[in-house]
Amino acid sequence: MHELDLKALGVTAINQKLYHIPKDTNERHWVIRNPMGQHAIACGVDAPLLIDIMGHVGFYCGGMNKEAEITIHGHAGVGVAENMMSGIVWVKGNASESAGATANGGLLVIEGDASSRCGISMKGVDIVVGGSVGHMSAFMAQRGNLVVCGDAGEALGDSIYEARLYVKGRADNLGSDCIEKEMREEHLEDLAKLLDRAKMKHRPQDFRRYGSARKLYNFNVDHADAY
Amino acid sequence: MDTNVPRTPPRKSATFDDYTLAEIRRAASTGIYDIRGAGTKRKVPHFDDLLFLGASISRYPLEGYREKCGTDVVLGSRFAKKPLELKIPITIAGMSFGSLSAQAKEALGRGASAAGTSTTTGDGGMTPEERGQSRHLVYQYLPSRYGMNPDDLRKADAIEVVVGQGAKPGGGGMLLGQKISDRVAQMRCLPKGIDQRSACRHPDWTGPDDLEIKIHELREITSWEKPIYVKVGGTRPYYDVALAVKAGADVVVLDGMQGGTAATQDVFIEHVGLPTLACLRPAVKALQDLGMHRKVQLIISGGIRSGADVAKALALGADAVAIGTAALVALGDNDPIHEEEYRKLGTTAGAYDDWHEGRDPAGITTQDPVLAARLDPVKAGRRLSNYLKVMTLEAQTVARACGKSHLHNLEPEDLCALTVEAAAMAQVPLAGTSWIPGRGGY
Numbered sequence: 001m002h003e004l005d006l007k008a009l010g011v012t013a014i015n016q017k018l019y020h021i022p023k024d025t026n027e028r029h030w031v032i033r034n035p036m037g038q039h040a041i042a043c044g045v046d047a048p049l050l051i052d053i054m055g056h057v058g059f060y061c062g063g064m065n066k067e068a069e070i071t072i073h074g075h076a077g078v079g080v081a082e083n084m085m086s087g088i089v090w091v092k093g094n095a096s097e098s099a100g101a102t103a104n105g106g107l108l109v110i111e112g113d114a115s116s117r118c119g120i121s122m123k124g125v126d127i128v129v130g131g132s133v134g135h136m137s138a139f140m141a142q143r144g145n146l147v148v149c150g151d152a153g154e155a156l157g158d159s160i161y162e163a164r165l166y167v168k169g170r171a172d173n174l175g176s177d178c179i180e181k182e183m184r185e186e187h188l189e190d191l192a193k194l195l196d197r198a199k200m201k202h203r204p205q206d207f208r209r210y211g212s213a214r215k216l217y218n219f220n221v222d223h224a225d226a227y
Numbered sequence: 228m229d230t231n232v233p234r235t236p237p238r239k240s241a242t243f244d245d246y247t248l249a250e251i252r253r254a255a256s257t258g259i260y261d262i263r264g265a266g267t268k269r270k271v272p273h274f275d276d277l278l279f280l281g282a283s284i285s286r287y288p289l290e291g292y293r294e295k296c297g298t299d300v301v302l303g304s305r306f307a308k309k310p311l312e313l314k315i316p317i318t319i320a321g322m323s324f325g326s327l328s329a330q331a332k333e334a335l336g337r338g339a340s341a342a343g344t345s346t347t348t349g350d351g352g353m354t355p356e357e358r359g360q361s362r363h364l365v366y367q368y369l370p371s372r373y374g375m376n377p378d379d380l381r382k383a384d385a386i387e388v389v390v391g392q393g394a395k396p397g398g399g400g401m402l403l404g405q406k407i408s409d410r411v412a413q414m415r416c417l418p419k420g421i422d423q424r425s426a427c428r429h430p431d432w433t434g435p436d437d438l439e440i441k442i443h444e445l446r447e448i449t450s451w452e453k454p455i456y457v458k459v460g461g462t463r464p465y466y467d468v469a470l471a472v473k474a475g476a477d478v479v480v481l482d483g484m485q486g487g488t489a490a491t492q493d494v495f496i497e498h499v500g501l502p503t504l505a506c507l508r509p510a511v512k513a514l515q516d517l518g519m520h521r522k523v524q525l526i527i528s529g530g531i532r533s534g535a536d537v538a539k540a541l542a543l544g545a546d547a548v549a550i551g552t553a554a555l556v557a558l559g560d561n562d563p564i565h566e567e568e569y570r571k572l573g574t575t576a577g578a579y580d581d582w583h584e585g586r587d588p589a590g591i592t593t594q595d596p597v598l599a600a601r602l603d604p605v606k607a608g609r610r611l612s613n614y615l616k617v618m619t620l621e622a623q624t625v626a627r628a629c630g631k632s633h634l635h636n637l638e639p640e641d642l643c644a645l646t647v648e649a650a651a652m653a654q655v656p657l658a659g660t661s662w663i664p665g666r667g668g669y
């Protein structure tokens with residue numbers, strides 16, 4: 001385990017350190033102290049490192065992550081794990097807006113709540129939120145899974161494409177073209193795996209599934225009032 | 228009826244002209260607004276309304292062909308460790324793979340590289356063809372983030388954060404299902420054959436304070452090496468340029484309403500945004516007020532067609548221009564050679580703008596493999612580099628006539644305007660007078 005003090009080094013020096021760790025090293029575990037809510041911490045990492053960030057982070061922590069397993073021992077600002085490609089970003093606290101925005105792959109776990117636009121334009125990531133998500137979550141969500149163990153805010157899944165949404169609590173207000181869908185065996189299995197990976201103790205049977213009605217896929221004037 | 232009574236000839240309404248009537252009928256029968264490619268078709272004040280004064284007794288010219296007139300430009304010198312060093316101040320604007328065929332993207336890369344300039348990706352990600360053929364490649368960072376990934380970000384020579392486009396400031400995009408081939412669908416992580424909307428706002432930032440943080444993230448990921456551009460549509464150029472500078476941009480790209488698009492509602496193209504000419508002076512003023520003129524470079528686009536346009540844009544304070552439509556025409560778009568096929572599509576060469584439908588006879592705005600194969604990227608690239616060289620020679624000709632040893636030495640004092648409107652927008656005197664509308668209280 002190696003320690004990096006952000007207060008002493010600054011964000012750029014820490015990111016540069018993480019970018020230049022040799023591929024074949026066994027120095028895999030890095031601990032970042034004093035993150036002080038700074039932005040862009042551990043974004044763009046491209047290696048199978050274990051990174052523990054000991055405190056709160058600002059915007060875009062773990063942005064574009066590839067392969068690294070990043071744990072934030074605090075709350076995360078806007079766009080945590082935005083455009084993640086692979087690996088894991090794990091937030092012990094709450095996350096602000098646009099968590100996991102446009103992310104292509106990997107796993108984002110938020111143990112607390114996530115604010116609005118969680119999973120916006122997601123392109124293949126799996127997101128598991130222990131608490132609730134805010135309005136416009138999964139807006140234009142293309143692919144991947146969003147699991148919400150609490151409630152979902154207004155306009156869930158607005159203009160959604162092929163992403164799958166699972167909500168345990170209330171999802172009273174669905175966005176355009178988002179509908180409740182049948183929970184089949186395969187979905188229960190997928191959901192069980194996701195909950196397991198996120199270490200969340202919930203029964204898949206207690207969730208409901210939402211997805212696209214696919215009515216807005218090709219423009220039709222008779223659906224114009226849905227926009 | 229008494230044929231001796233003088234009759235007024237049939238008179239059509241100026242308000243309800245033939246075009247308007249046809250559009251009402253089209254809307255009534257289809258129930259959908261008109262979507263099309265290209266830029267505004269109405270006439271707006273433009274660079275044509277300006278003239279160069281040339282040398283005289285008080286200014287002496289440079290000898291054509293003998294005395295040097297520099298054309299190079301450095302883009303991104305503010306913060307980037309590796310700014311772009313281009314031989315000419317004419318760049319190729321962002322046009323997406325998806326809206327354009329892979330062959331067209333490759334041709335743009337080839338032509339630009341041969342002429343020593345940059346080309347730009349678009350709303351759909353980076354293809355190996357264009358990266359491979361582009362000496363300088365600018366990678367667009369758009370609200371849709373289609374195809375966005377850190378590897379391509381690091382392969383790029385510069386990054387352009389797209390806030391807006393001149394053809395549709397405040398609008399998102401739409402690639403209709405018929406242009407979604409397997410490859411386009413795969414790059415965008417969406418099913419084949421469905422309409423793909425591109426959001427109009429970025430998913431993870433809103434406003435100038437967030438933009439600053441976003442730019443910081445992009446700089447971190449690319450180790451502060453690459454220039455970061457911010458592209459805006461022409462709406463409030465003074466404030467947008469100032470805010471982009473404040474957010475940390477190295478380069479501002481400003482696209483006026485003549486700017487082309489791959490597919491946008493006609494009502495948007497024709498009725499939203501400022502003409503390119505009206506954007507330029509407020510943008511330069513913003514840079515000057517911040518002490519950033521020539522430190523943060525300004526690229527202007529929207530209806531640039533010739534070396535004269537380039538010279539005028541630079542004289543008004545731009546550092547470089549970008550071209551979209553003209554580059555496509557150089558590749559072979561709207562060539563009368565395909566007239567028979569344009570007729571079958573219900574149009575004519577020079578007016579073909581259904582670029583969203585993917586049936587382009589020239590093989591440029593299509594994903595149909597048979598049509599796309601018509602465009603030879605090597606030959607088309609050669610045509611583009613010829614055209615870029617001609618534009619550069621034209622701009623140099625004008626600059627030498629004004630006594631300038633570099634295109635960037637051109638200045639507003641070299642220009643006059645043919646119309647009051649152009650004089651007001653460009654802030655140069657009306658031809659034959661010393662009157663600049665708005666100056667000195669008039």
Ligand SMILES: Cc1cc2nc3c(=O)[nH]c(=O)nc-3n(C[C@H](O)[C@H](O)[C@H](O)COP(=O)(O)O)c2cc1C
Pocket residue numbers: 264265266320321322323326327348349350351367389391392393458482485486487488489528529530531549550551552553582592
């Ligand atoms: C076919 C086509 C596709 C375009 N795609 C994009 C795009 O993906 N992103 C973008 O910022 N601008 C796009 N544009 C706009 C151009 O980048 C540029 O702003 C415009 O074409 C400049 O005006 P001009 O066509 O008059 O030269 C596109 C334009 C065309 C013609």
